[in-house]
Amino acid sequence: MYNFDFVKPSTVEEAVAALQDDEAQPLSGGQTLIPSMKQRLNAPGTLVSLLGIEALKGISSADGVLTIGGVTNHATVAAEAGAYPALAALAAQIGDPAVRNRGTIGGSLANNDPAACYPAAALASGATIVTNSREIAVDDFFQGMFTTDLEEGEIITSVKFPIPEVASYQKFEQPASRFALTGVFVTKYADGVRVAITGASEEGVFRWAEAEEALTANFSADALAALAVPSNAMITDLHGTAEYRAHLCKVMTGRAVAAAH
Amino acid sequence: MPKDGIGASTKRREDIRFLTGKGRYTDDINLRGQAYVHFLRSDVAHATLNGIDTSAAKDMPGVLRIFTARDFDGVGGIPCGWLITDRHGQPMQEPKHPIMAEGKIRHVGEIVAAVVAETLDQARDAAEAIVLDYDELPAVIDMKAAVQADAPKVHEELTSNLCYDWGFVEENKAAVDAAFDVAAHVTTLELVNNRLVANPMEPRVAIGDYAAHDDSSTLYTTSQNPHVIRLLMGAFVLGIPEHKLRVIAPDVGGGFGTKIFHYAEEAFCTFAAKQLKLPVKWTSTRSEAFMSDAHGRDHVTKIQLALDADNNFTALRTDTYANMGAYLSTFAPSVPTWLHGTLMAGNYRTPLIYVNVKAVFTNTVPVDAYRGAGRPEATFQLERVVDMAARELGVDPAELRRQNFIRKDQFPYATPVAVEYDTGDYEATLDKGLELSDYAGFATRLAESKANGKLRGIGLAHYIEACGIAPSNLVGQLGARAGLYESATVRVNATGGIVVMTGSHSHGQGHETSFPQVIAQxxxxxxxxxxxVHGDTANTPMGMGTYGSRSIAVGGSAMVRATEKIIAKAKKIAAHILEASDADIELKDGKFSVAGTDKSLNWGDVTLAAYVPHNYPLKDLEPGLEETAFYDPSNFTYPSGCYICEVEIDPDTGKVTIERFTAADDFGNIINPMIVEGQVQGGVAQGIGQALLENCSYDSDGQLLSASYMDYAMPRASDVPMITVDHSCQTPCTHNPLGVKGCGEAGAIGSPPAVINAVLDAMHRAGKPVAHIDMPVTPAKVWAAMNH
Incomplete structure (x- = not known):
């Protein structure tokens, strides 16, 4: 790790001001940033910790919307997001206890790792990403692996999840990292079904439109029978071919539908 | 009798310090004024190294000195401890193994330069300022391509990338081929034994120290065998006589073979400490471990089994390509040859066997012994081809094995691959395995799995292991450049307490608990x-260390021999005091008594007399009570066993889960059953890791793809089922005093074929038969096999 300066502001305004420095980077739970710094792959001049900002923490539920503060860690979501059980269950399955007690929802969404779990939940829920300067509809937020609509220095302050009628997240784990080899989040709202898939695509998290249409008409795994995810944009690596991942998209979607409650 | 003698499941005394953070590992040692080394390692696999520019780096803050290959003029290469003679009577090709790359880079992770600085961060900073001038060369990765005539050479000075072409037993080759010509059935199988990284929990560490006042050097290192390191490094690399060199390996946090070998980092730290007159410390990062610890396995094999019309095995032949990596690690050449070819008879009477092994240099990390070392590779191919033959012939795989077993009344049994098994009872372990696994009840469990939409299969494997490689004069003929005895000094103190100084060295085996059980008994x-007391060349007799499941069989025997000498002398002392003849003295429950009388002395009375020899036969007997024994076994020991695995497969994802696992072993006599059970469980977990999860993978450019735990899948607790372990079948070893056979590697040897046989059985029963799937059988591979 290279030397760096560290600041820990207590308000969003102070954090935004500190991030005006070109060499500054925001630090949330640090579950990706710190390891990359230890490997000297990342060398910020200043780390601006967001963990001192109380306004960014916590979970609340009102009018059918669950709002989670940007630096709320996974363990807290697992314990306190009972209003949205599938989301709480997802948080409970991220990494290990150490990761869950450090990693945050804002950090995960801002990083947009193509195998992370939270992007699937946000995309499948039609969530709204709230930042220090604006609100971003999730369909505009993810822009390919490790890329989002966030500007430099922009901070996720909270995420608003409309609570679905039923939902489920089904993750097939990559055997080594236990990230999602393919993970599918399915939600059913009054106006339709959304299906978001992580871990599988070269483009990062994506919605499976054909499945959404079929499941909106008939919310049953049988509705997927004639569908297939094309494998051409899927990831091939040590742990599975594109063809295998395309297959898993369908299998895990079916399981999520069957498990949705 | 002691309540915790031989046979007691005493809890491990060393675990108290390990589990409460009080262990003293090498990295816990920090010497006053120590400097730190950071090794600049190559990130390319194969290149001509034209120059190393350290001009910017050497003046950076805290830098004490930067070393490159030219600083090692007059220093030897890392030696190889085993010379293989090929099938034409020629010695293997043995390239120099320099401490740092000399003009050429041969694998990712090879040391190119070393920066010693006051702090580790300063050393890393300076290493980034070193500029390498190199020209990349095409990487040699695939073994079969490597031995083609037009392949680029890993070592220009060699005639090719072929280290050796070994045939065993060469004189049998024609007879074996002839037996195949007349066979009623031949089963042929091609397979890969996947490359593994050992991944001990404690990474390697080395600290070199130099004492100017007496011109002596000390190396603290994570080693399974400090005396071997002292000999190899002192005599062959640095030219330091053994009386000026001390090697200390304190608590060692796992090794699995990978801490047997002498590594460049050890020689570097010892050398640099003397140059700089400062202690020099290196602690491997996990990333460095992946690209510098010797890897394991990596064989590509074709095996064929010939059977007659009655399903008797008539001949076996195998052709293996064994990866050596870029250089010969300490015992690398012996692994695919003497630790592999000699095991190809397995538990069977196969009368004719021929083994060919081509060892190949590639631009990869050196490959050497990993838990089992050659024996897992032999067992895997043999137990797979036997299962495959049973499938082809439509017979029960358990019964095909039973039919061909060496029978209980045939021991001692000389195999056609040059070893003589002293004892065994393979039907007994088979029957025990079948009973404990409820083999007969499989159909019920299969039906339950089917009802849940799952495939289910059962697989078994039998193994034979050869532990305690010996005797020294034989292994010398086979090319070992070392003896393979073990040593122990038993020092009885005046008040009766005992210190045993042994050349064996625990790296997790529980020696501190089980060895005292033997002496106490x-x-x-x-x-x-x-x-x-172990792990320090200054206070233990020269010993060969711990590997190859040898410690109780060889080290334990040395302790027994030394203790026998102690008892004999103590009886003489007791006889003198009791005014009786030596021959009439009996030792029982720590009490010396004169047979047929009520005259007796306690253990402590005699030990005190040895050191306060007032009433003592000084004319005939030296004072003191301390004896040393060196034990050189007359043969290997041959543990064996039956492993049965039951799996479920999710047909939608291809994921395999192990539902049941049974290990029925014959380890001969057992000192501490709890420790033995733990050894089996750990070995089975590693075998399951190899079978389902672990894979060290290079791309065609020689880049290590599985270079961290993000891509190298270690087994976790949830991947391993409850394991039923039984060792009630016991045919004691006939040639060592304890009748013990050794248990350290059995689990890792017997389990991979049992797992794979179960997976293939499940697919066969589900109407999706495939001949073979290479390890690890990941979900993706199983799914692909079932759907193509």
Missing amino acids: MIGIEPDQVEI
């Missing part, structure tokens, strides 16, 4: 009167 005192 022999004398009739409690084990807590006995302390084990």
Whole structure:
């Protein structure tokens, strides 16, 4: 790790001001940033910790919307997001206890790792990403692996999840990292079904439109029978071919539908 | 008798310090004024190294000195401890193994330069300022391509990338081929034994120290065998006589073979400490471990089994390509040859066997012994081809094995691959395995799995292991450049307590608990009167260390021999005091008595007399009570066993889960059953890791793809089922005093074929038969096999 300066502001305004420095980077739970710094792959001049900002923490539920503060860690979501059980269950399955007690929802969404779990939940829920300067509809937020609509220095302050009628997240784990080899989040709202898939695509998290249409008409795994995810944009690596991942998209979607409650 | 003698499942005394953070590992040692080394390692696999520009780096803050290959003029290469003679009578090709790359880079992770600085961060900073001038060369990765005539050479000075072409037993080759010509059935199988990274929990560490006042060097290192390191490094690399060199390996946090070998980092730290007159410390990062610890396995094999019309095995032949990596690690050449070819008879009477092994240099990390070392590779191919033959012939795989077993009344049994099994009872372990696994009840469980939409299969494997490689004069003929005895000094103190100084060295095996059980049993005192000292060349006799499941069979035997000498001398002392003849003295429950009388002395009375020799036969007997024994076994020991695995497969994802696992072993006599069970469980977990999860993978450019735990899948607790372990079948070894056979590697040897046989059985039963799937059988591979 290279030397760096560290600041820990207590308000969003102070954090935004500190991030005006070109060499500054925001630090949330640090579950990706710190390891990359230890490997000297990342060398910020200043780390601006967001963990001192109380306004960014916590979970609340009102009018059918669950709002989670940007630096709320996974363990807290697992314990306190009972209003949205599938989301709480997802948080409970991220990494290990150490990761869950450090990693945050804002950090995960801002990083947009193509195998992370939270992007699937946000995309499948039609969530709204709230930042220090604006609100971003999730369909505009993810822009390919490790890329989002966030500007430099922009901070996720909270995420608003409309609570679905039923939902489920089904993750097939990559055997080594236990990230999602393919993970599918399915939600059913009054106006339709959304299906978001992580871990599988070269483009990062994506919605499976054909499945959404079929499941909106008939919310049953049988509705997927004639569908297939094309494998051409899927990831091939040590742990599975594109063809295998395309297959898993369908299998895990079916399981999520069957498990949705 | 002591309540915790031989046969007691005593809890491990060393675990108290390990589990409460009080262990003293090498990295816990920090010497005053120590400097730190950071090794600049190559990130390319194969290149001509034209120059190393350290001009910017050497003046950076805290830098004490930067070393490159040219600083090692007059220093030897890392030696190889085993010379293989090929099938034409020629010695293997043995390239120089320099401490740092000399003009050429041969694998990712090879040391190119070393920066010693006051702090580790300063060393890393300076290493980034070193500029390498190199020209990349095409990487040699695939073994079969490597031995083609037009392949680029890993070592220009060699005639090719072929280290050796070994045939065993060469004289049998024609007879074996002839037997295949007349066979009623031939089963042929091609397979890969996947490359593994050992991944001990404690990474390697080395600290070199130099004392100017007496011109002596000390190396603290994570080693399974400090005396071997002292000999190899002192005599062959640095030219330091052994009386000026001390090697200390304190608590060692796992090794699995990978801490047997002498590594460049050890020689570097010892060398640099003397140059700089400062202690020099290196602690491997996990990333460095992946690209510098010797890897394991990596064989590509074709095996064929010939059977007659009655399903008797008539001949076996195998052709293996064995990866050596870029250089020969300490015992690398012996692994695919003498530790592999000699095991190809397995538990069977196969009368004719021929083994060919081509060892190949590639631009990869050196490959050497990893838990089992050659024996897992032999067992895997043999137990797979036997299962495959049973499938082809439509017979029960358990019964095909039973039919071809060496029978209980045939021991001692000389195999056609040059070893003589002393004892065994393979039907007994088979029957025990079948019973404990409820083999007969499989159909019910299969039906349950089917009802849940799952495939289910059962697979078994039998293994034979050869432990305690010996005797020294034989292994010398086979090319070992070392003896393979073990040593022990038993020092009885005046008040009766005992310190045993042994050349064996625990890296997790529980020696501090089980060794005292043996001595306590022999004398009739409690084990807590006995302390084990190991891991330091300054206070233990020259010994060969711990690997190859040898410690109880060889090291334990040395302790027994030394203790026998102690008892003999103590009886003489007792006889003198009791005014009786030596021959009439009996030792029981720690008490010396004169047969047929009520005259007796306690253990402590005699030990005190040895050191306060007032009433003592000084004319005939030296004072003191300390004896040393070196034990050189007359043969290997041959543990064996039956492993049965039951799996479920999710047909939608291809994911395999292990539902049941049974290990029925014959380890001969057992000192501590709890420790033995733990050894089996750990070995089975590693075998399951190899079978389902672990894979060290290079791309065609020689880049290590599985270079961290993000891509190298280690087994976790949830991947391993509850394992039923039984060792009630016991045919004691006939040639060592304890009748023990060794248990350290069995689990890792017997389990991979049992797992794979179960997976293939499940697919066969589900109407999706495939001949073979290479390890690890990941979900993706199983799914692909079932759907193509």
